[in-house]
């Protein structure tokens with residue numbers, strides 16, 4: 314069983330969330346994570362199709378997903394949407410922004426809508442809002458995993474609790490995907 318993490322990151326902060334989500338996926342027995350970094354260039358569409366679930370990730374730029382992430386959304390029309398390659402796959406999303414709010418909910422809405430257009434099954438976050446900066450889901454969202462990064466090295470931002478939130482989402486997606494696939498047989 315494989316969960317793909319298809320993400321963009323301009324300066325490495327959202328990439329830390331992607332790595333954390335992958336670690337969360339692999340904390341579930343028998344489930345592998347595979348990272349697809351949009352910044353690396355061409356997307357391996359066949360490998361995405363072979364994945365059982367896809368977690369989308371993007372920094373929030375100008376209140377939405379990055380231009381590179383949006384370009385991949387548009388490319389998927391021909392490679393995945395027309396032939397319905399992602400239909401009934403589990404989907405989820407994470408995003409990171411400079412401001413605590415930063416209008417990043419709109420990035421997750423964009424991803425969830427995109428997933429719905431592909432006929433995917435969106436999985437949100439089932440965590441109560443964190444009561445402080447050290448608790449998971451400190452930003453307090455449900456549609457996906459949110460993180461906030463100061464303008465400093467990705468080694469320092471996002472902070473541990475935000476990475477734990479992304480890891481939690483990765484594990485949740487892996488568990489739900491496994492449940493769906495095993496109940497189908």
Ligand SMILES: Cc1cc2nc3c(=O)[nH]c(=O)nc-3n(C[C@H](O)[C@H](O)[C@H](O)COP(=O)(O)O)c2cc1C
Pocket residue numbers: 321322323324325326327328372373374375376377409410411412413414415416462463464
């Ligand atoms: C072009 C651009 C637009 C941005 N727009 C927003 C924004 O709308 N809201 C916000 O809070 N931060 C915004 N930021 C800050 C980024 O979200 C923040 O620096 C983030 O950590 C970048 O993640 P990355 O290193 O994965 O690219 C913007 C940054 C850039 C470069």
